[in-house]
Amino acid sequence: xxxxxxxxxxxxxxxxxxxxxxxxxxxxxxxxxxxxxxxxxxxxxxxxxxxxxxxxxxxxxxxxxxxxxxxxxxxxxxxxxxxxxxxxxxxxxxxxxxxxxxxxxxxxxxxxxxxxxxxxxxxxxxxxxxxxxxxxxxxxxxxxxxxxxxxxxxxxxxxxxxxxxxxxxxxxxxxxxxxxxxxxxxxxxxxxxxxxxxxxxxxxxxxxxxxxxxxxxxxxxxxxxxxxxxxxxxxxxxxxxxxxxxxxxxxxxxxxxxxxxxxxxxxxxxxxxxxxxxxxxxxxxxxxxxxxxxxxxxxxxxxxxxxxxxxxxxxxxxxxxxxxxxxxxxxxxxxxxxxxxxxxxxxxxxxxxxxxxxxxxxxxxxxxxxxxxxxx
Numbered sequence: 001x002x003x004x005x006x007x008x009x010x011x012x013x014x015x016x017x018x019x020x021x022x023x024x025x026x027x028x029x030x031x032x033x034x035x036x037x038x039x040x041x042x043x044x045x046x047x048x049x050x051x052x053x054x055x056x057x058x059x060x061x062x063x064x065x066x067x068x069x070x071x072x073x074x075x076x077x078x079x080x081x082x083x084x085x086x087x088x089x090x091x092x093x094x095x096x097x098x099x100x101x102x103x104x105x106x107x108x109x110x111x112x113x114x115x116x117x118x119x120x121x122x123x124x125x126x127x128x129x130x131x132x133x134x135x136x137x138x139x140x141x142x143x144x145x146x147x148x149x150x151x152x153x154x155x156x157x158x159x160x161x162x163x164x165x166x167x168x169x170x171x172x173x174x175x176x177x178x179x180x181x182x183x184x185x186x187x188x189x190x191x192x193x194x195x196x197x198x199x200x201x202x203x204x205x206x207x208x209x210x211x212x213x214x215x216x217x218x219x220x221x222x223x224x225x226x227x228x229x230x231x232x233x234x235x236x237x238x239x240x241x242x243x244x245x246x247x248x249x250x251x252x253x254x255x256x257x258x259x260x261x262x263x264x265x266x267x268x269x270x271x272x273x274x275x276x277x278x279x280x281x282x283x284x285x286x287x288x289x290x291x292x293x294x295x296x297x298x299x300x301x302x303x304x305x306x307x308x309x310x311x312x313x314x315x316x317x318x319x320x321x322x323x324x325x326x327x328x329x330x331x332x333x334x335x336x337x338x339x340x341x342x343x344x345x346x347x348x349x350x351x352x353x354x355x356x357x358x359x360x361x362x363x364x365x366x367x368x369x370x371x372x373x374x375x376x
Contacts, residue, residue, distance in 0.1 A: 034329070034373040037336050042079050042368060044343030045361050049076070050087050052342065053358045058090035060358040065107040066098050068359045070119040074126060075365030083127040092127065095120055103139025113168040115177050117144050118184040125187045141188060144181055145196050149173050149203075149233075160206060160217055161233040163199035174231035175207045179257040182264050183307075192266025201265040204258055206232040209250050210276045222247035226276030227284070227292075228258035240292040251292030253301040255280055260308035285319045287327070287334045295349035299363035306331060306370035315374070328371040335364055 049072060053060050061068040073091045081088060098116075099105050105120035106113040121140045124133050146152070147169040149161045156162065164173020165181035182200050190197060205214040207230070209223035217232045222243075227250020229238035240249035259277045267274050284291040290301035309317065309327055317325045339345055340357075345364045347354035354360050 031373055034332065038332060038368065038371075038373055041332075041336055041339055042365070044339065045345070045365060046076065046079075046081060046343075048343030049358070049361060053344070053361065054087060054090065058092070058094035060091065060362070061356050062094060062107075064353065064356070064359075065110050065112055066095060066105060066116040067112060067119050068353075068356065068362065069094055070105075070116065070123045071362035071366070072358060073123040074119065075362040075369070077123065077126040078369035079365050083129065088127070092123075095123070099136060099139070103141075103143040105136075105140050111168055111171070114144055114147055114165050115167050115180060118165075118177070118180040121184040122187050137188065141185070144184065148181065148196055148199065150199055157202065160236075162202055164203035164231070164233060165200065172231060172233040173203060174233070174237075175204065175228060175254050175257055175261075176230070178203055178207075179261045179304075182261045186264045192264070197265050201262065201267075203232070204228075204261045204265070205273060207254070208258055208273060208277065209248065210273060212272050212276075214273060219248050223250060225250055226278075226280040227251065228254040228277070230254055239296075249292055250280060252281075252284060252286065252290045253293065253297050253304050255284075255291075256301070256304040256308040260304065260311050263308070263311040279320070282318065283320045285317060285325060287330045295347065296351045297354065298347050298349070299345060299354055299360045299367075300352065302331060302335070303363045303366040303370075306367045310370040329373075331367055331371050332373070335367065339364075 049060065053072070055062055059069045060072040069091055073088060073095070076088060077083065083089070095105060098107055104113050104117045106116040110116060117140050121137060121144070124137055124140070127133065128137065144165070147165070149155045149164050149166070153169070161173050163178075165177040166173040167177060178200050182197055185194060185197055192198070206217045207228050208215060209219065209225050209227050209229065211221040211224050217236070219232060219236050222245060229236070229240070229248040229250055231237050236248050238248040238251065240251040243249050255277060259274070259281065262271070262274055262277065269275070289295060290298050315326065315328060317327050319325065335345070344357035345360045346357045347360055
């Protein structure tokens with residue numbers, strides 16, 4: 001929703017042009033059932049957040065900082081809840097109280113200042129329908145640009161940390177935070193020619209397991225499967241199981257984060273980085289697990305997957321065996337099967353706070369926002 005969809009064929013999909021023989025429309029009853037389930041999921045989750053999720057101070061899991069509240073707000077706005085809704089207004093009061101003098105939007109003493117501010121930028125941007133939040137967004141944008149790892153921090157392009165974003169100005173950069181940095185700037189209308197986005201692309205390219213002219217990291221050729229790992233900085237790290245030869249294992253959520261970031265940074269289907277990433281994702285297509293991580297980070301994976309494939313601009317993904325996947329329908333069905341009776345979602349595998357129903361429900365809403373049923 002923040003970009004122009006790629007028109008070239010990606011992910012091994014060969015879709016017919018509009019002038020070709022039309023695909024048969026889904027029967028009306030099938031569409032009605034899908035739409036009913038979709039609305040039911042969203043309505044039940046909104047009710048959960050309204051009645052059980054929000055604290056008196058307007059926050060959602062405020063003990064964990066600004067991030068969960070900003071993610072919930074972004075998810076609610078993305079599925080159509082109005083900025084004037086009392087739940088949204090109260091949540092923004094909590095976020096407003098955490099706007100710092102340096103322009104960042106983060107909890108006092110937070111060690112996640114970049115992450116929290118990037119997420120908040122997206123929430124404020126979605127609610128900024130009349131320009132009244134322009135000054136807040138300008139301050140937040142200046143803040144996240146200021147703590148990107150680049151020349152201002154004495155970091156040169158040859159440094160493996162160059163261009164990345166970390167949790168704050170002290171922690172090493174990683175692909176997750178860098179992808180949020182790129183997404184937040186893109187949400188503000190900053191294009192691929194933006195200097196900060198192009199610097200971030202250097203870091204993203206080095207986090208890819210791909211030997212190419214864009215990757216001079218010591219890890220480039222060790223795995224060479226086109227997927228992505230957590231960070232190339234500080235000697236490199238993957239959150240997946242280590243490989244015996246010292247290579248950094250690629251995994252699903254970071255590979256979709258990498259693909260999404262490359263698309264936002266202006267890369268096209270014929271770029272070798274995009275080709276390699278899409279081939280990895282075709283080989284590892286999965287809606288039941290986070291490839292390489294199992295159930296860990298599953299809902300973060302879902303929302304990253306949905307945003308990346310929406311950015312690609314294709315509704316069908318063909319895996320490496322030739323099987324076609326209506327990924328939107330499959331994600332909707334999976335989330336429908338996983339929603340709790342109270343309307344929330346939670347991951348029994350609780351790594352990365354996915355035991356928190358507020359955070360996980362926000363991820364689910366952000367996923368569903370990219371997966372509405374196709375019209376009749």
